[in-house]
Amino acid sequence: MNLSPLPLAVFVVDASGAVASWNKACEKLAGYDAAAIHGMTIERIIEFDDPPGTHPRMAARADAENEAVLVCADGRRLPVRVMVAPQSFDLEQPGTYSVIVIPRAGELPPRYALIQDLPVGDIIEALPCVFYVIDQSGHLLLWNRQLEEALEMQAEELPTTNVKFFFDEKDRPGIVEKILSAFERGGSWHEAEMIGKHGKRTTFLFQCARSSLGNVPCVFGTGVDITARKRSEHAMLVRERAMSSSLNAIVITQCEEGEHRIEYVNPAFEQITGYPFAEIKGKDPRFMRADGHDLDERRRIREALKRKEGVRAVLRNVRKNGEIFWNDLRIDPVANLDGEITHFVGVINDITEARHYERRLHHLAHHDPLTGLANRTLLQEKLRTAIEHTMRNESCGALAFLDLDNFKHINDSFGHEAGDAVLREVARRLSENMREEDTIARFGGDEFVLLVCHVASRERLADLLERVRRSVMRPVHVDGQEIFPGTSIGVSLFPDDGDNSDKILRAADAAMYHAKTLGKNNLQFYSEELNQIVHEHLLLEASLSRAIRDHQMVLDYQPKVDLRTGKVVGAEALVRWRHPVDGMIAPDRFIPVAEETGLIVPLGEWVIDEACGALKAMRMLGIEDFVISVNLSARQLRQREFADRLGATLERHGVEPCKLELEVTESQLMDHPDDALEALAQLKALGVRLSIDDFGTGYSSLSHLQKFPVDYIKIDRSFLGNVGHDGHLVITRAIIALGHNLKLKVIAEGVETREQLAFLRKHQCDEMQGYYFSPALSKETLQEMVTRDTRLPD
Known part of the structure; x- marks a missing residue:
């Protein structure tokens, strides 16, 4: 060797x-x-x-x-x-x-x-690489322990295996070529992955040199394990490709003596900014700044770079074409092997569209889409701020609640498009009359709110709002037609009428309703008297919800009598409130509150359930031919699947549908006649009886009346007040005749005198109810009356 x-x-x-x-x-x-x-x-x-x-x-x-x-x-x-x-x-x-x-x-x-003392064998074994000697047949003549470990093989296995089989099948032709090249040209080198007996894979850099052992030509070689280097190279390649493929712009700058020069940008940077890398290489990225904008953010960036720390900021930059764009910028330092910060990596996320979208969403979330005015959410924010300001500065502000008068009539008569045109025109007029610092909001539907932040005096405020009212009253021209809107205005002052937005809004709302009760199209300020009314109303509302839940409601039944036989044939269920402190509360006090709050729905369901229970009790007493009527609210009539739920209640109590009568008022039917007709048809299909209550007080047309599938009409008590009055006589006779001509039965309610009874019998009215025969009774008393067959005297 x-x-x-x-x-x-x-x-x-x-x-x-x-x-x-x-x-x-x-x-x-x-x-x-x-x-x-x-x-x-x-x-x-x-x-x-x-x-x-x-x-x-x-x-x-x-x-x-x-x-x-x-x-x-x-x-x-x-x-x-x-x-x-x-x-x-x-x-x-x-x-x-x-x-x-x-x-x-x-x-x-x-x-x-x-x-002389050099231990060659020890050196070969201790080499930080594999060592091998290969003959021309491709078999090993000599090797070190590192090769055995890499191949996961015993020493006796190695000489019998051709070296090409130490590699993946697809790499073998190349391996053989490199070994032959070393024999022919004196040396070669190559990278290859060696596969161990049990699957271990190691990448080596092999270097071969031709030599001989005695007279045997051979190749000496070493293989340095470059697996870690390959992993590092692969990782770097992946990172490079990731940066190149990133949708976010990436810029790398070299930091030297306080300067930051661009060393690399990815394609996304070129696309977002419009600057090609060749044009900006070596420049400081600050050349893209939008002058005069985001000065605090840029100062934060400068200070962080000076401290060689990471930083995140949202700021505006300028593209090559001069367009300003928003970017969410993240900058992080990069250290070398010695821990020294040499570079910074900046990642730019173009959020221009997101910013525009965010602003649009913010506007939509705080403004009414029809009129462009502030909406309820923005008004609440402005009102809270205004109240705090007046309390802090001991000044005064005002809130005016405007409700357009008869707006439903405008929609019904001229159409919803015309109604929208009126709302837009009213919004424009309000804007014309109010100051720039005041807030005008559409609170919902045909309700508007004016927030006046600085009130000099009550008189000047009244003059301003009266000018607004007159402005709203002017005719609005829509498609060649003149529409005359009016408005009722309620005003509350803060902090006098309340120290929070809820109180101020409630006070102005109460004043507005008071304006409506005084004949509409006028202006009213909030007062202590109104405060007491509102307070009682709120207490009643809270107590009513609790009363329904705690079973404080009771049903009384006013008997209905057949005027031909004098027999009790049915009864009207009348709900009463037995308050634990205030005693019995009349329906005319709590029914309007129930209608306004929506509590009429659970209350109505309870009434129907109780009435069905009373009918079941009557049947168990052997009383079969008996009908109980229940008043139905407009909210109940409009409910989806009301008929299905009613059917389930009747079935649960085992009550025939024809034994239950539902009363609806004439005004309920005429508010939305088509919807009412559909709802009544579903109820009629169920089999219950239907009657029109308070007939003669509404504005129903005969054409609609003929379509409604009703069984009874009830003459309002007001037409029986004085049977000697010619006008009343004519109307009452006409109603009875009309009902009979339409094949309907007629019931008179509120009969209190013998003269009224005689008049009804004379003109062949079918049934009556009222104090002349009996007031409303408890269920037990009614059962006793019917069981005894108590009758109307001749």
């Missing part, structure tokens, strides 16, 4: 230069024994030819040839060349370094003195 005559002395040191291990050549060359070398630093043994005042770290000396002097144990100073090589290919994980010391020409000690 032809060995090199150069005596290679090799020290192994860590990153700080402390000697970790060495070979025998070090002791031969420098004259130190093992005890003397142990614990030394390499600078004690080798004096490097460094510039004065510098002390480079081992990493800085790597991969370069250094001129130096070897300080021997006997004081000799031997000129040498020094090579420093990292023992790891993974540059991200620095570790130990090999320091190779070679005497300069003319300084070599006697060759035999260095080689």
